[in-house]
Amino acid sequence: GNSVTQMEGPVTLSEEAFLTINCTYTATGYPSLFWYVQYPGEGLQLLLKATKADDKGSNKGFEATYRKETTSFHLEKGSVQVSDSAVYFCALSPWGFQKLVFGTGTRLLVSP
Amino acid sequence: DTGVSQDPRHKITKRGQNVTFRCDPISEHNRLYWYRQTLGQGPEFLTYFQNEAQLEKSRLLSDRFSAERPKGSFSTLEIQRTEQGDSAMYLCASSSTDKKSVIVNEQFFGPGTRLTVL
Numbered sequence: 001g002n003s004v005t006q007m008e009g010p011v012t013l014s015e016e017a018f019l020t021i022n023c024t025y026t027a028t029g030y031p032s033l034f035w036y037v038q039y040p041g042e043g044l045q046l047l048l049k050a051t052k053a054d055d056k057g058s059n060k061g062f063e064a065t066y067r068k069e070t071t072s073f074h075l076e077k078g079s080v081q082v083s084d085s086a087v088y089f090c091a092l093s094p095w096g097f098q099k100l101v102f103g104t105g106t107r108l109l110v111s112p
Numbered sequence: 113d114t115g116v117s118q119d120p121r122h123k124i125t126k127r128g129q130n131v132t133f134r135c136d137p138i139s140e141h142n143r144l145y146w147y148r149q150t151l152g153q154g155p156e157f158l159t160y161f162q163n164e165a166q167l168e169k170s171r172l173l174s175d176r177f178s179a180e181r182p183k184g185s186f187s188t189l190e191i192q193r194t195e196q197g198d199s200a201m202y203l204c205a206s207s208s209t210d211k212k213s214v215i216v217n218e219q220f221f222g223p224g225t226r227l228t229v230l
Contacts, residue, residue: 044221089154100219102154
């Protein structure tokens with residue numbers, strides 16, 4: 001089946017620290033991969049995406065690379081800010097299907 | 113473009129009552145999705161529509177759940193005879209099948225309706 005596994009949180013960092021949130025997936029075929037972010041009190045927002053192996057998605061200083069050999073899509077940011085505090089969800093869309101399959105989410109807390 | 117809207121934002125009901133939620137997608141989007149999110153979990157897919165046709169339903173969508181999109185615009189999700197296990201955030205999303213998004217399936221989410229069943 002299709003599934004996404006994320007590292008458990010919360011991840012607690014100081015401002016300007018380096019961030020990695022691990023995400024691995026199981027899927028048949030060639031899924032598209034996504035990171036969504038949910039800020040406090042707001043709805044899910046697409047952060048970045050990648051559609052094929054070795055694609056790198058990037059947005060707002062965040063990056064993730066589609067690694068088919070390791071079935072991973074880890075989220076990274078070189079220098080986090082307090083405003084990055086949110087819950088981050090890794091997701092996949094199976095090839096030929098419309099639904100998104102989400103991981104359980106990782107809460108990021110950034111302190112000044 | 114005001115984004116995806118959902119109504120109500122919060123609903124408290126007693127076990128056994130029926131509830132109905134509404135979703136208004138982004139106006140030019142022809143696909144509409146419903147998800148359910150429980151505390152500490154990621155959203156789980158329930159069903160999706162392309163225009164007015166309901167094309168996929170999850171096994172999570174029991175007989176007590178019904179979704180409609182009668183004119184291919186807004187959608188309603190009804191839960192009959194609510195149970196405490198139905199307490200969750202119900203999320204709606206929409207997407208477009210234009211050439212820029214047909215492969216990527218970029219879904220835009222609404223703020224959700226939080227259901228509490230007492």
